[in-house]
Amino acid sequence: MDSRSWLVLEPDPPQHTLPEDLRARDRFGGRDCGWVAQMRPFVRHFSRPGQCVFDPFCGFGTTLLAAALEGREGCGIEIDAGRAELARERLRRHGIDAPIAVGSLPHAEIPRAIDLCLTNVPYFGCRWPTDEGDPSEGQLYLENDYATYLHRLRDIFHAVRGALPDDGFCIAMVENVVIEQRMLPLAWDLGQLLGGLFVAREERLLCYPREAQALPAAATHSNRSHEYALVFQKTREAICIASTLSALEAIRQAGFAFELYGSFARWLQHGDAESPRPPADADLLLPDDEARFNQLLHWLHERHFELSLWGEPARPPVRLDRLRAHWFLRAQRRDRLGRLVRLDLSLASQAAA
CATH class of the missing domain: 3.40.50.150 (Vaccinia Virus protein VP39)
Structure with missing residues (x-):
């Protein structure tokens, strides 16, 4: 070929x-x-x-x-x-x-x-x-x-x-x-x-x-x-660190509480000393509050994030039992320069389970 x-x-x-x-x-x-x-x-x-x-x-x-x-x-x-x-x-x-x-x-x-x-x-x-x-x-x-x-x-x-x-x-x-x-x-x-x-x-x-x-x-x-x-x-597509940090700051400024964990949190702490390849997503733990969770989904949707559950398009409102069955909901957006922001939203109770 x-x-x-x-x-x-x-x-x-x-x-x-x-x-x-x-x-x-x-x-x-x-x-x-x-x-x-x-x-x-x-x-x-x-x-x-x-x-x-x-x-x-x-x-x-x-x-x-x-x-x-x-x-x-x-x-x-x-x-x-x-x-x-x-x-x-x-x-x-x-x-x-x-x-x-x-x-x-x-x-x-x-x-x-x-x-x-x-x-x-x-x-x-x-x-x-x-x-x-x-x-x-x-x-x-x-x-x-x-x-x-x-x-x-x-x-x-x-x-x-x-x-x-x-x-x-x-x-x-x-x-x-x-x-x-x-x-x-x-x-x-x-x-x-x-x-x-x-x-x-x-x-x-x-x-x-x-x-x-x-x-x-x-x-x-x-x-x-x-x-x-x-x-x-099937490969890890690295997210843009700067664009992801900007998106996370905008979420905080909008009043939504979350906790970072996983590969993105480790990258922020250690940089490329732990992994030579940037993370593929940012993992967010959110409170078990269905109304507030769906407010965040609406906020993301209005800013042109694509929402999906295991590759299947999702639109708010999303019930928390459905989210638990899929473990996480993905929100991602790509700009005209190809820079990718990918957020995986999970519930705090799932991390504790």
Whole structure:
């Protein structure tokens, strides 16, 4: 992979495509089987030989085959038991023994320790042929509500984040979709969702060779011959010390009581003698006063802080029992120079527990 922001992909050679007899055994004809060529550059660039590449939407094992061809291990999770077995058989024909669990995150268990997550997300709004039976229960394809679909994606990638090592990459292939002549910004919504869990690093535009046709005047549709590869990393993003101190002073001046603890408090006391890397957040302990806590949240919201509970957007009022269930609420803001302020708000009673 080089520095170009786009990749032009060529179809897989016959030896890497899904065999026709396996495709015929899939009740949907393997219509959403991805390309090995799509995954190989990312396997090669974002993992090392011998490391494990994980796909939480394993499908026909395309990512795992790409991993093996690049000298990596692979494992996956697939909700459809029939497809999981087809993937295993496909891989066995290549002499590959990669574990594939049946189910879905966050409930299923990832089969082994992982180093890279590389996947193509199931698309919202797929229409299944009515004469070919129903897909497996719980399929993201089947979600009737877009907000619920995104919520489930957030839960899945939250589990991925927990399994990745520090500085590991999570790369998701996704395209904006058109439903009833209206574009649904799935790629951009997924990017925002993943941005609450990881640090956004880059993107690549994947281009597929498809025949073009002339359009009549004012027609808007395209041949949908591209996809985004969104590159995220599980890493500590350092906050701006000066901007954070300024925000904390403004909170105090507004009359809100809090106690600093954790890495930011230690940094203020010891500087870089204890840790060469600046802290990733400032931890605040607040009194167990629901009304006052929500006054602070309103104050932060009015100053354009983004509020979230484990990556899920939150708006005041927030009940304290909900806060306790999530342990902390995150408030963060980034200015035009990229300086980050990130505050993690917890209750004093939780620290004492």
